[in-house]
Amino acid sequence: MKKWKFNSWESFEAKHLPEYNNKKLLDEVKAQISSFPPLIFPGEVEQLKKDLTSASSGKGFILQAGDCAESFTEFNADNIKSTFQIILQMGIILTSAINLPVTKIGRIAGQFAKPRSNKNEIKFNQQLESYKGDIINDVEFDFNKRKPDPSRMLKAYSQAASTLNLLRAYSSGGLADLKNVNKWNMGFINNKASSQRYKNVAIKIKESLEFMNALGINSDNTPQLKEISFYTSHEGLLLPYEESLLRTSQDSKEIYATSAHMIWIGDRTRFKESAHVEFCRGLTNPIGIKCSFNTDIDELLEIIDILNPSNESGKIILIARYGNKLIEKYLPDLIKRVNQEGKNVLWSCDPMHGNTTKSNDGIKTRSFENILNEVKKNFRIHKSEGSIAGGIHLEMTGQNVTECTGGIDNITETNLSLRYHTHCDPRLNASQSIEMAFLIADELINEN
Numbered sequence: 001m002k003k004w005k006f007n008s009w010e011s012f013e014a015k016h017l018p019e020y021n022n023k024k025l026l027d028e029v030k031a032q033i034s035s036f037p038p039l040i041f042p043g044e045v046e047q048l049k050k051d052l053t054s055a056s057s058g059k060g061f062i063l064q065a066g067d068c069a070e071s072f073t074e075f076n077a078d079n080i081k082s083t084f085q086i087i088l089q090m091g092i093i094l095t096s097a098i099n100l101p102v103t104k105i106g107r108i109a110g111q112f113a114k115p116r117s118n119k120n121e122i123k124f125n126q127q128l129e130s131y132k133g134d135i136i137n138d139v140e141f142d143f144n145k146r147k148p149d150p151s152r153m154l155k156a157y158s159q160a161a162s163t164l165n166l167l168r169a170y171s172s173g174g175l176a177d178l179k180n181v182n183k184w185n186m187g188f189i190n191n192k193a194s195s196q197r198y199k200n201v202a203i204k205i206k207e208s209l210e211f212m213n214a215l216g217i218n219s220d221n222t223p224q225l226k227e228i229s230f231y232t233s234h235e236g237l238l239l240p241y242e243e244s245l246l247r248t249s250q251d252s253k254e255i256y257a258t259s260a261h262m263i264w265i266g267d268r269t270r271f272k273e274s275a276h277v278e279f280c281r282g283l284t285n286p287i288g289i290k291c292s293f294n295t296d297i298d299e300l301l302e303i304i305d306i307l308n309p310s311n312e313s314g315k316i317i318l319i320a321r322y323g324n325k326l327i328e329k330y331l332p333d334l335i336k337r338v339n340q341e342g343k344n345v346l347w348s349c350d351p352m353h354g355n356t357t358k359s360n361d362g363i364k365t366r367s368f369e370n371i372l373n374e375v376k377k378n379f380r381i382h383k384s385e386g387s388i389a390g391g392i393h394l395e396m397t398g399q400n401v402t403e404c405t406g407g408i409d410n411i412t413e414t415n416l417s418l419r420y421h422t423h424c425d426p427r428l429n430a431s432q433s434i435e436m437a438f439l440i441a442d443e444l445i446n447e448n
């Protein structure tokens with residue numbers, strides 16, 4: 001294998017990358033971002049790898065959740081806060097069920113680039129380049145706005161930095177203090193059953209805190225009770241941007257993607273000669289790999305070897321996204337082969353991307369029931385294969401959107417257009433996310 005370099009990916013096949021007409025501007029933008037500070041730090045990545053190792057051996061669980069596509073227009077503190085709080089609450093629900101640490105990884109602060117099944121979009125008899133995420137072009141159906149523009153990377157960097165700044169403040173500045181768990185706003189959860197269940201969890205935590213306080217342990221003297229670790233992740237799709245944020249650790253001389261703690265390779269860019277695989281080969285960060293019915297298992301095993309030649313644990317996360325209909329057909333074989341080959345991986349389940357359908361009005365949606373059923377099957381399959389279901393990967397938001405059907409509020413196809421805000425795939429809303437967390441918690445309890 002040839003020597004890896006920051007830009008060695010350029011001599012491999014790069015699918016789903018935009019074609020920038022203005023190469024000079026692209027180079028200028030890359031040079032600027034290369035001079036900017038890193039967004040994350042090596043020590044945090046190493047801690048995440050430890051958490052992933054624990055979860056892969058059943059001593060923890062990974063909750064990866066957030067937007068399908070972050071956008072420039074929906075960027076504000078309220079949206080970031082509500083998504084953070086819902087992920088925090090989902091984490092609390094899962095922790096209280098399994099009594100094990102739950103590592104929270106947001107699809108946030110960098111989830112801007114989207115691979116699209118169709119290169120072009122046709123509307124009003126006009127054909128334009130598809131929307132590829134705010135870091136590449138604009139969602140508005142307009143010829144000029146759909147042209148890929150390198151300077152959007154600067155805006156994405158700045159939005160990622162501000163988002164991370166808030167997330168870091170929320171994680172350690174009091175918002176995540178467990179003593180406030182019963183005060184966390186549940187106003188947007190319309191459903192009584194879910195809020196009552198949540199209140200019960202909060203009461204249980206409050207009682208434990210009172211007990212610990214009697215022993216002299218409280219959030220004033222024990223930072224773990226008021227601070228959480230919150231990691232970031234996104235699909236490492238836009239390689240010129242990712243390359244510009246590579247940094248070499250002063251201490252270890254290892255190379256880190258500093259755009260996020262973890263990045264993943266999507267279903268459409270996972271193949272052996274892929275530029276994305278080549279790029280990720282040089283990184284110290286943990287790498288997710290989406291697996292679908294398209295996955296050739298032999299090729300996947302080779303990719304795992306390329307990315308993780310020393311079979312380090314906490315490095316590879318296999319994110320299965322088969323869909324409720326296909327998971328039973330494909331996942332067992334994948335698990336068997338990975339186990340036979342002795343590969344260290346963390347198994348995660350993405351029950352979103354294999355369950356996308358269209359409503360009668362042509363709106364992209366997903367049903368809560370299909371999502372839940374895939375999750376249930378995932379747990380059952382891992383149990384029967386003797387492997388560990390170590391994580392879940394969800395597209396959700398803290399807002400009260402109407403994008404996925406079903407759930408306790410029983411969103412119907414006709415309601416979808418009420419608050420359909422996503423720039424790409426349909427997300428679980430705040431109540432659906434909380435409800436899903438309770439149902440996953442039930443599965444985790446049953447399967448153990």
Ligand code: PEP
Pocket residue numbers: 068115235265266267268290321353425
């Ligand atoms: C995604 O996670 O938003 C995505 C595009 O997933 P996949 O690559 O699995 O289709």
Ligand code: CO
Pocket residue numbers: 068069353395424425
């Ligand atoms: Co998506």
